[in-house]
Amino acid sequence: MGPRRTLHPLSLLVQAVALAAAVAQGRLPAFLPCELQPHGLVNCNWLFLKSVPHFSAAAPRANVTSLSLLSNRIHHLHDSDFVHLSSLRTLNLKWNCPPVGLSPMHFPCRMTIEPNTFLAVPTLEELNLSYNGITTVPPLPDSLVSLSLSRTNILVLDPTHLTGLHALRYLYMDGNCYYKNPCRRALEVAPGALLGLGNLTHLSLKYNNLTEVPRSLPPSLESLLLSYNHIVTLTPKDLANLTALRVLDVGGNCRRCDHAHNPCRECPKGFPKLHSDTFSHLSRLEGLVLKDSSLYSLDTKWFRGLARLQVLDLSENFLYNCITKTTAFQGLARLRSLNLSFNYHKKVSFAHLHLAPSFRSLLSLKELDMHGIFFRSLSETTLQPLVHLPVLQTLRLQMNFINQAQLSIFGAFPGLLYVDLSDNRISGAARPAATTGEADGRGRVWLLSRSLVPRPLDTLGSEDFRPNCKAFSFTLDLSRNNLVTIQSEMFARLSRLECLRLSHNSIAQAVNGSQFVPLTNLRVLDLSHNKLDLYHGRSFTELPRLEALDLSYNSQPFTMQGVGHNLSFVAQLPALRYLSLAHNDIHSRVSQQLCSASLCALDFSGNDLSRMWAEGDLYLRFFQGLRSLVWLDLSQNHLHTLLPRALDNLPKSLQLLRLRNNNLAFFNWSSLALLPKLETLDLARNQLKALSNGSLPSGTRLRRLDLSGNSIGFVTPGFFALAKGLEELNLSANALKTVEPSWFGSVAGTLKILDVSANPLHCACGATFVGFLLEVEAAVPGLPSRVKCGSPGQLQGRSIFAQDLRLCLDETLSWNCFGLSLLAMVLGLAVPMLHHLCGWDLWYCFHLCLAWLPRRGRWRGADALLYDAFVVFDKAQSAVADWVYNELRVQLEERRGRRALRLCLEERDWLPGKTLFENLWASVYSSRKTLFVLAHTDRVSGLLRASFLLAQQRLLEDRKDVVVLVILRPDAHRSRYVRLRQRLCRQSVLLWPHQPSGQGSFWAQLGTALTRDNRHFYNRNFCRGPTTAG
Structure with a gap:
């Protein structure tokens, strides 16, 4: 939980203005922070809300028909929370304030509901308040049809709680008092508390420590669920007026604790007590649950009058002897589903099991569940009473420790669609069964109690592309058994079989085309999680109609070094459309190419295609022979890159390519043009970074x-x-x-x-x-x-x-x-304080600095000059003037780009109206350097002399040497000043070279001389040059 924040009025005003501006700029999602889903559902699940969100008036609140606030932290419901939802029909408030026993951290929580919270929603039809710490039923609107109050702290129901709910049809109050939500008592349902609910059809009161059926229940009830209470006695008066009842669940009231998966209280000796006429008046009953009730026998009279009974659950009882002898099923001609699972004898496995003859009367039976009865042999006599049942479709016999099974017996069942023999110990074909034998304990095997717990079914890895066996006419499931080899004798008389599951066995056989000969109509074969040896080229060729073949997780033979594997059988299966070779670690010594004209989907995930494609061109065309392939999975193949030539050799018919969970850090997107029909590309969970x-x-x-x-x-x-x-x-x-x-x-x-x-x-x-x-x-x-x-x-x-x-x-x-605001505040406090404490000292320092500023300003002004150089030359010499205007000016002002210099020229930059001396003085003092262009140095007069004297005057005043000499005739006689200057400051005296090759160096040296201070050019052996005054 984050820190609590207090919203001040100003903050609220700012947020309101921001929200208004947001609406003006563009529409935000209408029901923030929730999500609007189709059909008017607003989903607010798992948002850790502490209050019901009040949606904006701009949102289409009138269209909201369902609001889900599942798993939040709403502990208080106000009268106004749902007023604005005028069309609300469904409200889910589950898991907001769970009772202490159901809270993950066992924190106590009490939910407060104000009186008009739900009354303000007159359209409400479905309300879920389960898993909340409420102790009483809140006032509810009379429009309510479904109400869930399960896993709450409501322990009393009286007529005043549900007054006026004439439209209520479904009421759930499960788990208000049991081991996870303890209360040290039982739920109290006052006599007649529910009688006023004239339209109530479904009532669930499971897990409430009830010791008897509540009295005066409404006669309109069609479904009554009372399982896992402590009702150990049932008499006709308990259900006397419930003549409309269609479903009755009273299981788990007197439990069999040796098979319990949660805290269990042993059934008292001599119980349960079910009167023989308990159900006789329930003529409309269609479903009856008596599971986990410690029943040792079945009273024939219990089912008398239940002519419409279709579903009967007798699982987890002690009916292991009753199954072989009972006559209780003789009158159940409409029964469609019968569950007898886990009716085993404690720690005993029977050698044989023979069903009672009364099973023959179940002419409408479609599904029979007999898993967990524990018998070791399945023969023709075991299921003899079921053979002639005309509509029997599903037979479940898993987890029975069967080690000998005569599978051919299922060929005699005309309408059988699904037989489940998984999780047994079948190791091969059974010997002919004996014609006699009872479940009398002869040949018993004592078992450990941990063997009684069923294991969860594994999810097959290839289900996402393989056809569902439910669509076929006959399926046999032999997964998770002890099969090591397969003989064709096992499947005698099973030519009708279309789907066969043999996964999770230990089959280490080299299949050669003779194992499944009788299965001429087989269309789906699951051999995953075995150790099959694919050496023969005619494997599975005895199955001409085979459409789907799962060979995934058969990696052991492929990891054996030096052993070859032949996949050429794929080309000989004319109807094959789906093939899985996933998770076999295939990397070498396999057929160089898969060929098939019919294969549509191939799962090749979990292999090592990276090593295969690293072998040059050996396996580059491995998939090219699959001319009709549409679906290809190459996930988890350790691919680091996918070259265009690899994609080019994939079938052009591909529409889906899956490359998940590889190591691809690069993908050539333009190579997708090589797969013209590709519609789906899956590159999830790779290493692409951009x-x-x-x-x-x-x-x-x-x-x-x-x-x-x-x-x-x-x-x-x-x-x-x-x-x-x-x-x-x-x-x-x-x-x-x-x-x-x-x-x-x-x-x-x-x-x-x-x-x-x-x-x-x-x-x-x-x-x-x-x-x-x-x-x-x-x-x-x-x-x-x-x-x-x-x-x-x-x-x-x-x-x-x-x-x-x-x-x-x-x-x-x-x-x-x-x-800025902090600075202004500090200055506002500091300035008056400093003025008060040391005003005179500050005044003195200010004037001292003021006196120093003019000198500093003059030095700073010297750096901000108008020109870089004042060019002085003799205008009477036309050659010199031409060189200045056409060479010097062009090179320094036009050809230096951003480093161009600003030159001061007499005929261009002097101001008319001023005297010659004023212009001359301004030019010398407004320029960084004074550049003298001379043809000879022995005779200097006129403007040249005056400019030279002003430059020397500037040297005396500002201590800056600004003289730069350019001599156009290096062979001319040089004066003593020039020779001395060459000795002291050579780089300020430049000679014009007449060879074109040296002119580039001259202009570079001249640029340096004009832009740098002459002090850096003086020869330190003679002097340091002029220095500024300290």
């Missing part, structure tokens, strides 16, 4: 693309845009921080499913993905609740709509505003 290498090709028929469970953090704009047929895209459980509309283009409008849940989205202010997801809201499953933020920290794990990201303040701006 979708940046190209895009989905145009013209692809791809409709479904699963990229979930990767590490994708970047998607190239337009990646999905060319896949015009894309309808379903799964990007969940990746590393995406945003979802951009530019990824999809026009495809975004045609997507039916876009799953972006479980991504660490960055919920920054103004995040663009919020608006985009709102545009495609109908395609995003769980948008309000499952699409969550990954950053920043305060929003991590919360819905992207926890705050409106289109209106929230930017975090950087918030910090800047905070800093």
